[in-house]
Amino acid sequence: EAGVAQSPRYKIIEKRQSVAFWCNPISGHATLYWYQQILGQGPKLLIQFQNNGVVDDSQLPKDRFSAERLKGVDSTLKIQPAKLEDSAVYLCASSLDRLGTSRNEQFFGPGTRLTVL
């Protein structure tokens, strides 16, 4: 079974530029998550999709971050414009969870390491 795919693996940009990350979850997984992991910290949930609807985006900085999940499968996370403090690893995860209970195992992709200069 293929795992969660993410691209690119690494990205370096200047502040105020824009950047986009792509995630392809495990086939059949209803729930998709984007996490931000700043160096020295645990992952922090940015947004959670159930199929193609948003379940929780309470911690997404909506003035600069946006995300969509096309047809309930792939997802993109965009930052525009980027700030220095956005430097982090962005992790995508998916789970079978159809009820949004957080009981089901989340499977994580390898992440995209973003450096903002």
Next chain:
Amino acid sequence: AQSVTQPDIHITVSEGASLELRCNYSYGATPYLFWYVQSPGQGLQLLLKYFSGDTLVQGIKGFEAEFKRSQSSFNLRKPSVHWSDAAEYFCAVGGLEYGNKLVFGAGTILRVKS
């Protein structure tokens, strides 16, 4: 606010020695508890989870964890550490009291010396 505390940022153990990584959560009568491991350049992998029942749970790679409600703790243990266990370990808590999302601790980096 809901929080998860992993008091040890770094731990170094000798290969073959026993290991215990600590995790405390802020509140919740029936939290869902998880331990994940992250190797450099890789995503997180689930080691074990606890929802209810027997408070001692077994996971992959020889790890186990014990839920102690009175101490709000879910410590991870392994009786004999292998060099390949060197990685970063994250405790996470979920469930209704955490908004049905996972809240992660800051992680503990495990170093194994030969």
